[in-house]
Amino acid sequence: MIGSHLIPTFCGMCGPSAGCGIYAHVLNGKFIRIEGMKECPLNRGRNCPKAHAAPEWVYSPDRLRYPMRRKGKKGEGRFERITWDEALDTIAATLKDQKDKFGPESLAILSPARRSYSDYLYRFLMAHGSPNYCHSGICAMQNAFSFAYTLGAARPEADYEKSDLIIIWGKQPVYSGASKGSTRLLVEAKERGARIVAIKPSLEPDAALAEIWVPIRPGTDAALALAMLNVIVREGLFDADFVSQWCYGFEELTRHVQKYTPAWAEQITGVPEDQIHDVARLYGTTKCAAIDYGNGLEHAPSASDAARSIAILIAITGHFDRLGGNVVAVGSTMPLPKSVHLKERYTEEWVDKLVAPEFPKPFQPFIEGTSSTYFGAFESVLTGKPYPVRTIIAPGTQPTVSTRGSKRVVEALQKLDFFVVIDVMGTAEMAYADVVVPVATPYETDHPFEFTSNWIMARNKVIEPLGEYKSMYELWLDLGVRMGYGDDFWNGSMEASQNEQLAPLGMTIDDLRVHPTGIVYPGKPMAYEKYAQVFSTPSPLLKNRPFLPQGKVAIYNTTFEGEGFSPLPGWREPIESLTATPKLLQAYPLVFSDFHTSKVYNAGWLRNVPYLREILPFPTIHMHPDTASVRGIGEGDWVIVESPHGWMRLKAELVPGIRPDTVMALHGWWQGCQELGLAGFPILDGGANTNNMYCVDPDKAFDPLVTAMSSQTLVEVRKAPRQGEATEGKPV
Amino acid sequence: MVKQYGFDFDPARCVQCHACEMACKTLHSAERGVRWRRVVGIWSGTFPAIANRSVSFSCVHCGNPPCVAACPQGAIRKRPEDGIVVVDQEKCFGCHLCLMACPFGVPQFGANGKMQKCDLCVDLVTQGKEPACVATCPAEALRFGTLQELSEEATRRSVRRIAEKSDTAR
Numbered sequence: 001m002i003g004s005h006l007i008p009t010f011c012g013m014c015g016p017s018a019g020c021g022i023y024a025h026v027l028n029g030k031f032i033r034i035e036g037m038k039e040c041p042l043n044r045g046r047n048c049p050k051a052h053a054a055p056e057w058v059y060s061p062d063r064l065r066y067p068m069r070r071k072g073k074k075g076e077g078r079f080e081r082i083t084w085d086e087a088l089d090t091i092a093a094t095l096k097d098q099k100d101k102f103g104p105e106s107l108a109i110l111s112p113a114r115r116s117y118s119d120y121l122y123r124f125l126m127a128h129g130s131p132n133y134c135h136s137g138i139c140a141m142q143n144a145f146s147f148a149y150t151l152g153a154a155r156p157e158a159d160y161e162k163s164d165l166i167i168i169w170g171k172q173p174v175y176s177g178a179s180k181g182s183t184r185l186l187v188e189a190k191e192r193g194a195r196i197v198a199i200k201p202s203l204e205p206d207a208a209l210a211e212i213w214v215p216i217r218p219g220t221d222a223a224l225a226l227a228m229l230n231v232i233v234r235e236g237l238f239d240a241d242f243v244s245q246w247c248y249g250f251e252e253l254t255r256h257v258q259k260y261t262p263a264w265a266e267q268i269t270g271v272p273e274d275q276i277h278d279v280a281r282l283y284g285t286t287k288c289a290a291i292d293y294g295n296g297l298e299h300a301p302s303a304s305d306a307a308r309s310i311a312i313l314i315a316i317t318g319h320f321d322r323l324g325g326n327v328v329a330v331g332s333t334m335p336l337p338k339s340v341h342l343k344e345r346y347t348e349e350w351v352d353k354l355v356a357p358e359f360p361k362p363f364q365p366f367i368e369g370t371s372s373t374y375f376g377a378f379e380s381v382l383t384g385k386p387y388p389v390r391t392i393i394a395p396g397t398q399p400t401v402s403t404r405g406s407k408r409v410v411e412a413l414q415k416l417d418f419f420v421v422i423d424v425m426g427t428a429e430m431a432y433a434d435v436v437v438p439v440a441t442p443y444e445t446d447h448p449f450e451f452t453s454n455w456i457m458a459r460n461k462v463i464e465p466l467g468e469y470k471s472m473y474e475l476w477l478d479l480g481v482r483m484g485y486g487d488d489f490w491n492g493s494m495e496a497s498q499n500e501q502l503a504p505l506g507m508t509i510d511d512l513r514v515h516p517t518g519i520v521y522p523g524k525p526m527a528y529e530k531y532a533q534v535f536s537t538p539s540p541l542l543k544n545r546p547f548l549p550q551g552k553v554a555i556y557n558t559t560f561e562g563e564g565f566s567p568l569p570g571w572r573e574p575i576e577s578l579t580a581t582p583k584l585l586q587a588y589p590l591v592f593s594d595f596h597t598s599k600v601y602n603a604g605w606l607r608n609v610p611y612l613r614e615i616l617p618f619p620t621i622h623m624h625p626d627t628a629s630v631r632g633i634g635e636g637d638w639v640i641v642e643s644p645h646g647w648m649r650l651k652a653e654l655v656p657g658i659r660p661d662t663v664m665a666l667h668g669w670w671q672g673c674q675e676l677g678l679a680g681f682p683i684l685d686g687g688a689n690t691n692n693m694y695c696v697d698p699d700k701a702f703d704p705l706v707t708a709m710s711s712q713t714l715v716e717v718r719k720a721p722r723q724g725e726a727t728e729g730k731p732v
Numbered sequence: 733m734v735k736q737y738g739f740d741f742d743p744a745r746c747v748q749c750h751a752c753e754m755a756c757k758t759l760h761s762a763e764r765g766v767r768w769r770r771v772v773g774i775w776s777g778t779f780p781a782i783a784n785r786s787v788s789f790s791c792v793h794c795g796n797p798p799c800v801a802a803c804p805q806g807a808i809r810k811r812p813e814d815g816i817v818v819v820d821q822e823k824c825f826g827c828h829l830c831l832m833a834c835p836f837g838v839p840q841f842g843a844n845g846k847m848q849k850c851d852l853c854v855d856l857v858t859q860g861k862e863p864a865c866v867a868t869c870p871a872e873a874l875r876f877g878t879l880q881e882l883s884e885e886a887t888r889r890s891v892r893r894i895a896e897k898s899d900t901a902r
Contacts, residue, residue: 033758033759034758035755035864035867035868036867036868043870045867045868046751046867046868046869046870046872047751047755047868047870048749048751048870049749049750049751049753049754050754051751051754052751052754052755052757052758052868053754053758055758174747174749174870174871175749178747178749178751178870179751179870180870183747183749183870183871184870184871184872186747187744187745187747187871187872187873190744191744191745191893192896193896203782203784205747205748205773205784205786206747206748206749208782208783208784208785209747213780213781213782215779215780599748599749599750600750610764611754611757611758612754614764614765615750615753624779655775656775656777656778656779656782657775657779657782657784659779660779675764676764
């Protein structure tokens with residue numbers, strides 16, 4: 001753009017941390033557009049659609065401009081303006097008081113999708129004395145846990161560049177990060193003749209790159225994986241040398257999987273027996289083959305069984321850490337910046353104080369740190385067990401949108417002593433907050449630096465903050481100082497914080513700023529078959545014992561057995577399913593589930609950005625055309641979707657690429673869009689929030705090992721009595 | 733004409749992410765409802781043999797543009813130096829004859845009633861840069877160059893694919 005000023009910085013339009021590199025164009029003090037940064041090795045000058053919509057997001061009329069304190073009752077949404085000092089002093093005073101009366105563990109902080117500020121949240125909890133960093137229990141860590149304790153590696157990545165067969169399993173391979181190099185690699189894999197198989201209930205356009213679609217019912221991935229193990233074992237398609245040298249428990253596995261035949265799996269998964277045989281054989285006989293598994297596995301009572309089974313599949317077929325398989329990254333020559341987490345302060349007493357452990361206490365801390373669950377923290381408010389949390393802080397996250405059981409969450413918010421919302425825009429449950437503190441978007445701040453495995457760059461401010469607020473990082477430093485934890489918070493100096501983190505790289509933040517597009521470090525040459533090293537990886541447990549006690553793949557898992565869990569993965573039904581609860585089928589004949597990402601949105605935000613909203617303007621339910629036509633439902637009709645637990649109102653989108661017995665909706669819808677005149681949706685029943693649809697019974701709805709909260713149920717879908725978008729406050 | 737610029741689009745690479753649409757829209761400040769570049773997805777097949785293919789489409793800057801011939805005001809012209817077809821909104825009075833003439837439905841009309849469309853990022857291209865859509869595509873499905881360059885590249889790509897297929901067949 002003629003006359004615009006270019007500022008190198010990071011995109012801030014998705015998470016987790018380490019955004020793609022961009023150049024922000026500023027003209028007459030206004031942020032007008034972005035272009036990609038070629039120098040960034042992550043995106044190499046390319047960006048996804050969300051990146052380009054940044055200016056609209058930054059200048060949104062929904063931005064919070066100043067701190068607020070609630071007036072009136074919770075839920076009314078009435079606030080009065082206060083200053084930053086008043087807001088932080090109020091929070092500090094409350095936390096000090098509660099620490100004295102109830103102990104520091106009475107504070108819980110909800111985790112956003114992992115960001116570079118996540119470790120500052122952890123640091124505050126460390127300084128305060130609370131272990132209650134609360135994960136949603138539906139993402140990333142669930143798979144990582146099963147993989148770490150089976151293979152010693154939390155995230156063995158699919159080696160796209162060298163694969164001849166890529167199995168995408170429960171993932172949206174492109175929309176999960178379109179601008180990262182993996183999109184190009186996937187497309188190039190296909191171009192050079194790699195076969196792509198997609199195992200998913202519905203085929204979003206990115207997975208439609210696949211040549212073969214395995215249309216699996218939601219929540220039944222463990223059954224499919226066990227049946228594939230059955231075929232591999234029975235037909236001798238395993239790598240006998242690898243198994244004998246590096247696997248513990250193969251004999252027990254061969255006996256265990258006999259009952260999990262493809263015929264058995266067909267009636268549960270809906271995948272034809274022949275196809276199960278074919279996919280297993282294809283995987284077992286293709287030398288360079290990888291499984292790119294994703295978030296779709298993480299939401300069922302059998303989530304850990306699915307992930308463990310897939311980890312075992314990868315191992316026994318000889319695809320672990322081999323060319324074209326699932327590999328353990330070697331990283332680069334870049335020294336890792338020092339973490340601010342203060343993990344060295346963990347003790348057994350610390351772990352014991354967790355209000356709602358995400359993983360059982362004997363397995364805490366896990367790789368991110370100690371963690372409770374979001375949902376469990378809210379339940380503690382209602383049940384008082386094991387003790388009630390008294391303050392919950394939600395920094396860049398929305399509990400009614402990001403965890404299941406929104407009704408329970410709202411009940412808990414009604415009862416909770418103190419709720420703090422810290423965000424850039426209004427949130428779904430902000431009306432229940434006692435104090436709301438706005439913070440800067442990543443475009444309004446010049447810190448912190450960010451880094452990937454081989455690149456590090458200082459952040460540059462694009463525009464000055466648009467309101468009376470500071471950055472998320474400055475907030476925690478400031479609050480830390482007000483609480484008397486100044487020694488742990490660099491006495492409020494973000495510069496000192498960054499310099500401490502950069503010390504291992506031998507530079508200060510000023511040194512880093514000399515490189516406007518950061519520094520790229522040479523990679524290390526890839527090495528495969530690092531079995532001795534990987535299988536002896538120490539766990540983050542306090543005694544650092546290895547993940548794998550035998551120094552081999554834990555097919556038979558003695559670590560889990562020792563704590564009373566099943567040593568081998570098995571099958572566990574979703575709470576409601578076609579096979580588990582046939583009595584419900586009369587009233588609720590269809591399987592319902594949700595998917596986590598889409599072309600233009602991220603989690604529970606971005607629906608208020610007009611450029612993006614124009615592309616996907618309404619929350620829809622994906623239905624097969626036959627499923628719709630027998631119900632008299634046409635494309636675009638508003639429909640009521642009802643489960644035994646709740647109901648939603650969505651627009652029908654007829655797609656041939658979905659199982660006819662299954663309907664699916666996108667997670668995270670609640671926002672309206674002011675500029676387009678589109679109203680928001682109720683957070684509870686009658687809106688577009690999938691979290692109301694599922695069972696949250698603590699005895700049934702969770703995977704016992706990894707807390708995964710189920711996202712499968714049974715529903716009926718019928719045309720809504722009145723058509724048209726609901727206008728604000730008027731349900732139709 | 734000295735040279736003719738154009739786009740090349742490879743449907744095998746398109747992942748239907750809409751980044752090209754957004755890059756174009758934000759650069760040119762296109763208003764609501766107007767999309768100079770459009771990504772359209774099409775389903776085919778019957779369950780479970782289903783495919784979804786997408787196309788990213790904008791003006792193709794025809795060699796002999798029907799819109800230029802149709803315009804009664806001479807508001808549309810094909811630049812002799814690079815073949816880019818541009819509209820002069822001062823002259824346009826929004827009769828829509830260009831839309832009727834275009835086989836691809838490219839001309840669009842915003843709030844002011846006048847025609848607007850892809851201008852091949854003429855401001856960037858004359859500075860030696862790539863159009864915004866091409867520059868941003870994460871899958872490198874869109875390319876830009878002279879028709880000569882694009883033709884040679886397309887041939888190379890096809891030859892490579894044929895060779896790979898015959899290698900696998902052997």
